[in-house]
Amino acid sequence: MQATDPDFEALLAYLKESRGFDFTGYKRSSLIRRVNRRMTQVDAGDYPEYLDYLQVHPDEFTALFNTILINVTAFFRDLDAWEYLRAEALEPMIAAKPAGSPIRVWSAGCASGEEAYTLAMVLTEILGVEGFKERVKIYATDVDEEQLNEARQASYGEREIQALPPDLLEKYFEHVGGRYTFRKDLRRSVIFGRNDLVQDAPISRIDLLTCRNTLMYFNAETQSKILGRFHFALAETGVLLLGKAEMLLSHSSLFTPIDLKRRVFRRVPRLYVPPGVVFTDPPPAGAGTATGLDELRNEAFAASPLAQLALTSDGMVALSNRQLEKMFGVSSRDTGRPFRDLDLSYRPVELRRYIEQARLERRSLRVPDVEYHRGADVVHLVVQISPLSGADGSLLGVNLIFHDVTASRRLQDDLEHANQQLEAAYEELQSTNEELETTNEELQSTVEELETTNEELQSTNEELETMNEELQSTNDELQSINDQLRISTGQLDEANAFLETVLTSLQAGVAVVDPDLRIRMWNRHAEDLWGLRSAEVIGQHFLNLDIGLPIDQVRPLLRGALGGGEGESGEIRLDAVNRRGRAITVRVACTPLRPRNGGLGGDDGAIIVMETA
Structure with missing residues (x-):
C-alpha cells in the first residue's frame, strides 16, 4: 500500500475523531506495517473492512494502540548515557542553581514508568532523599492511558x-x-499524566527533558514541530536526553550537542528582549535623536486606538498601551510578568495555544468571533496574533492586537434584521394585494356574498380573541412556574454552600465516595493531610489514590459500609505518612451514605473520615 492511500488516511482520521489519537504525523511505512499486522490477526481484508471491525468491536482499539505504540523501556537503559548525564550535565547544572531552587524534569513518552523512576534515583543520589523531596518534580507523560496506569502503580516483576x-x-x-x-x-x-507531543501544549521551565527513541516514529515535519515545543519547554540552561536513534543533526539552531555519542544536548538560547523595550532596529549614532525617536515610538504605541500587547520571545509582557488597560486592565505595572499569569491569557478566549502556534509556525493568526462581557455590555473582538522577527530571522516576540468590531457586528445584525423585516413586509403586501383582488371580485359579484363574508370575518375575530385570552392565561401560568423554579434553585444553591461550609469547618479529612468508590467530595483538611487537591481526586477511584494511607487496610471498612443496603459503620487506627513525609497515626471511620427516605444506606456511597489520632 502507498503512504497516500485514501482508505488508510480515512482510518487514521477515524482514530483521531473517535479516540483522540492523532497518528497523522507518524511515518507511514511503520504505521502501515503495524496496522496490517492487526488486520491479519482479525482477518480484515482491507482498511474499510478493518474500520467497520473497529466500530463493531471497541476492544480492538486497545490491541491496535498497543501494536502502534511500541512501549520499550527499562531502568537505566544505556547505562553509559545515564552515567555521563549525571556527571557531566546534572551535577554541574544543580551546582549552578541557587540553593533550594526547584528542579523540574520532564520524561516524555514514559511508557510504564521505568525511565521516570530512573530519573528519581539519579537525582536522589545527587541531592539526598530530603533534598529530592523538597526540590524535584518529575512530570512523566505518555499518550497511552493503560501504560500510565501501570506506571502509577510503580510495581515491577523480576x-x-x-x-x-x-x-x-x-x-x-x-x-x-x-x-x-x-x-x-x-x-x-513523580507526576504522571497524558500528553500528546503532537497536539498538546508542552510543560514549561524544564531543567532536564528526556525523550528516548520516540521521535524516530514521526516524520520530519512532525519531528520539527515537537522539537520546537521541546525548545520552548526547556529553561535557558536546559538539557535534552534522546535515544540512540536520534541525533538532531538538522536542528542545530535549537539544540547543540554536549555529547553526540550519548545523545545529550543543550538548549540553544534565543535572542532575549528585556521587558519594556520597543521592538525596533538599533538606534543610529546621535543619542539625542535616537532618544526622541524611541519616545515618539513608545508614545505612538501607547496612544494607538487599538488595544495592543507585545510579548518577549519567552512569553513575558513587554509593552501594553492605554486602550489595552482600558479594555482589560493590563497596564505598564504588568511589564515583566509572564503572560500566562494574566487573566487575559485565557479570558475571554484561550490565547496561549494561538501564541504558541504563531511562534512555531512564524505566521500571523486571526481569532474571530470573540465575545467579551464587560459589565453589562458585550464587546465583539477579532484578535490578531503576529510573530515579531529580527533582521537575522530570530524570534523577538509576539504582538497581539484586539480589534473592536462591536459596531460593525451590530450594523451587520441590524442589516440582517432589516432584511428579514423587509422580506416579511413584502410577503404580507403581496398576500394583501391578492386578498384585495379576490375581495374586489367578490364585491362585484353580489352584495349578499359581501354580507356573508362580513359575518364570517366577525365570527373568526371572536374566535381569535378567545384564543388570545387562553394564550394569555397559559403564559401567566408558565411565568408562575418559572418563579417557583427560580426560588427552588436559590434554595438548592444555599444548601450546597452550607454543606461545603460544614465540610470545610470539620477538623478532619472527609471524603465522600459513590458506590463505585469514585470520589465525589474531598474537603480542605483532606487536602492538607495528604497533599492532593480536590480537583486532582474528584472522579478518581479511592483505592487508586497515591497517598500515605495504607489503602488495602481501609478496603474492609468500605466493603462494610457499602453492604448493598445493609451498610455498617466502622473505624480503624492506621499508621500512615502525611503529605510532608512524616509518620502519623490516623483514625479512619467509614459510614454508609444514608438516603433521604431513611433507608439503611450503602447503595448511595459512603463517607470516609480521616483524623490524626
Whole structure:
C-alpha cells in the first residue's frame, strides 16, 4: 500500500475523531506495517473492512494502540548515557542553581514508568532523599492511558528489575508478593499524566527533558514541530536526553550537542528582549535623536486606538498601551510578568495555544468571533496574533492586537434584521394585494356574498380573541412556574454552600465516595493531610489514590459500609505518612451514605473520615 492511500488516511482520521489519537504525523511505512499486522490477526481484508471491525468491536482499539505504540523501556537503559548525564550535565547544572531552587524534569513518552523512576534515583543520589523531596518534580507523560496506569502503580516483576544494580534495588524498592515497588515517599514527586507531543501544549521551565527513541516514529515535519515545543519547554540552561536513534543533526539552531555519542544536548538560547523595550532596529549614532525617536515610538504605541500587547520571545509582557488597560486592565505595572499569569491569557478566549502556534509556525493568526462581557455590555473582538522577527530571522516576540468590531457586528445584525423585516413586509403586501383582488371580485359579484363574508370575518375575530385570552392565561401560568423554579434553585444553591461550609469547618479529612468508590467530595483538611487537591481526586477511584494511607487496610471498612443496603459503620487506627513525609497515626471511620427516605444506606456511597489520632 502507498503512504497516500485514501482508505488508510480515512482510518487514521477515524482514530483521531473517535479516540483522540492523532497518528497523522507518524511515518507511514511503520504505521502501515503495524496496522496490517492487526488486520491479519482479525482477518480484515482491507482498511474499510478493518474500520467497520473497529466500530463493531471497541476492544480492538486497545490491541491496535498497543501494536502502534511500541512501549520499550527499562531502568537505566544505556547505562553509559545515564552515567555521563549525571556527571557531566546534572551535577554541574544543580551546582549552578541557587540553593533550594526547584528542579523540574520532564520524561516524555514514559511508557510504564521505568525511565521516570530512573530519573528519581539519579537525582536522589545527587541531592539526598530530603533534598529530592523538597526540590524535584518529575512530570512523566505518555499518550497511552493503560501504560500510565501501570506506571502509577510503580510495581515491577523480576524481568523488569534485572538491569538494576543490587544496591539501588535494595535502597529504592520494597519486595512485596514477588514484585518490587518503588519507594512511596519518593514516588510522590513523580507526576504522571497524558500528553500528546503532537497536539498538546508542552510543560514549561524544564531543567532536564528526556525523550528516548520516540521521535524516530514521526516524520520530519512532525519531528520539527515537537522539537520546537521541546525548545520552548526547556529553561535557558536546559538539557535534552534522546535515544540512540536520534541525533538532531538538522536542528542545530535549537539544540547543540554536549555529547553526540550519548545523545545529550543543550538548549540553544534565543535572542532575549528585556521587558519594556520597543521592538525596533538599533538606534543610529546621535543619542539625542535616537532618544526622541524611541519616545515618539513608545508614545505612538501607547496612544494607538487599538488595544495592543507585545510579548518577549519567552512569553513575558513587554509593552501594553492605554486602550489595552482600558479594555482589560493590563497596564505598564504588568511589564515583566509572564503572560500566562494574566487573566487575559485565557479570558475571554484561550490565547496561549494561538501564541504558541504563531511562534512555531512564524505566521500571523486571526481569532474571530470573540465575545467579551464587560459589565453589562458585550464587546465583539477579532484578535490578531503576529510573530515579531529580527533582521537575522530570530524570534523577538509576539504582538497581539484586539480589534473592536462591536459596531460593525451590530450594523451587520441590524442589516440582517432589516432584511428579514423587509422580506416579511413584502410577503404580507403581496398576500394583501391578492386578498384585495379576490375581495374586489367578490364585491362585484353580489352584495349578499359581501354580507356573508362580513359575518364570517366577525365570527373568526371572536374566535381569535378567545384564543388570545387562553394564550394569555397559559403564559401567566408558565411565568408562575418559572418563579417557583427560580426560588427552588436559590434554595438548592444555599444548601450546597452550607454543606461545603460544614465540610470545610470539620477538623478532619472527609471524603465522600459513590458506590463505585469514585470520589465525589474531598474537603480542605483532606487536602492538607495528604497533599492532593480536590480537583486532582474528584472522579478518581479511592483505592487508586497515591497517598500515605495504607489503602488495602481501609478496603474492609468500605466493603462494610457499602453492604448493598445493609451498610455498617466502622473505624480503624492506621499508621500512615502525611503529605510532608512524616509518620502519623490516623483514625479512619467509614459510614454508609444514608438516603433521604431513611433507608439503611450503602447503595448511595459512603463517607470516609480521616483524623490524626
